[in-house]
């Protein structure tokens with residue numbers, strides 16, 4: 001009765017080649033490793049530099065606070081892709097020549113440090129005022145207060161936000177392909193243009209991203225409760 | 234600008250008070266909380282501060298702990314200026330460095346304990362001695378264990394604050410403050426956040442400090458009976474001023490000022 005619905009030409013023709021699939025998997029796995037390295041290094045930069053940005057925004061110097069706040073706002077309101085192009089192609093004109101890898105990881109790291117600084121700021125602000133006052137009453141210095149009292153308590157509430165940006169940075173690594181970093185998309189494109197077969201490579205890339213992103217949420221939750229337990233909270 | 238030459242660079246000689254507020258003023262914007270406050274506390278003296286809500290009791294302690302800046306006047310601790318420093322013979326506003334050097338004479342316990350939640354009881358006590366005073370871990374541990382013993386918390390020394398009752402947390406907080414060996418201890422309504430049945434365990438610790446140690450203490454409290462029992466002197470604050478002060482027997486037994494009488498009878502009715 002519904003025969004008219006099932007006309008062959010209405011369906012896309014999937015023409016999946018398993019032999020070819022097995023052939024490209026090693027290259028894609030190598031690219032996966034590159035993607036993880038790029039995301040991991042960028043994230044490490046963002047974790048550290050983001051903390052400095054957060055602390056700078058809380059400093060007593062009005063000028064420093066203003067400059068950093070504007071910088072963070074500026075980075076957050078311009079596209080990452082533009083920043084990647086800018087640092088890689090304009091950098092050499094002002095004497096900063098970096099390899100695609102280094103340039104890409106630094107750009108993505110700085111970009112995400114602006115987001116992470118906001119996460120840290122929220123975490124720091126969630127620490128009750130009484131904790132600062134207790135630290136002052138013990139005559140701790142500002143640095144000691146941050147290091148020993150405030151930051152340990154600011155981290156657990158910041159972990160969900162930090163985790164979201166870890167997944168975010170991972171999903172943004174394909175943008176580095178535009179300057180030639182051999183991450184997953186770049187490699188899939190290369191494979192495709194060599195053989196004119198794109199289906200297998202892109203599908204596998206999607207599966208790889210899914211397989212790495214999906215468990216992240218659960219892992220982050222587990223990590224948060226681990227840290228809270230470790231801190232006795 | 235205030236004429237600072239009216240204030241001595243230091244107070245010396247016999248009977249130098251441990252704490253001396255001279256013409257201290259504190260305002261939040263247009264709201265003047267304390268004005269022209271003069272208050273002296275002798276070495277080893279226990280002074281209680283009572284008074285209605287908003288009369289500035291907490292502010293007095295917070296200024297002494299350097300948690301609030303003062304707007305005029307000078308506070309001296311052990312004869313030397315706390316809020317100011319001597320710069321070529323003139324008192325100028327204290328730098329953070331000066332505050333840090335001078336504040337070590339003072340310890341404070343808060344209404345809500347403010348223990349560090351990520352540290353155990355003994356870690357809370359060792360934190361200051363190790364990282365501020367520079368004691369070795371072993372020295373700090375000995376000192377902390379001794380004090381946790383004093384406040385009756387030695388059995389729970391490895392517990393985090395979240396596992397302790399309010400009374401227990403407050404006793405750890407007292408041990409933590411004492412571990413810094415302050416000359417002056419400040420208590421701001423340390424029993425107000427506690428359930429009635431555990432108030433005694435905290436007041437008993439303070440009683441012990443009064444009878445066995447020669448600490449100078451300033452205590453804000455709403456417990457009139459306790460203040461009467463253990464104080465050498467009671468100050469009744471009203472509207473940012475000391476309305477009346479005297480020995481507890483006199484102030485509670487025979488208050489001179491009308492406001493004191495009103496306050497004490499209102500408190501009595503509430504009990």
Ligand SMILES: Nc1ncnc2c1ncn2[C@@H]1O[C@H](COP(=O)(O)OP(=O)(O)OP(=O)(O)O)[C@@H](O)[C@H]1O
Nearest residue numbers: 261264266284285286287288289290291292293453
């Ligand atoms: N940070 C602040 N900003 C503005 N006003 C403040 C601040 N801290 C205290 N005040 C005001 O200063 C006055 C005195 O406050 P303080 O806390 O010293 O009173 P208190 O005598 O301790 O009262 P209570 O018995 O309720 O604790 C109050 O009117 C209060 O509202």
Ligand SMILES: [Mg+2]
Nearest residue numbers: 290291292422
């Ligand atoms: Mg108060």
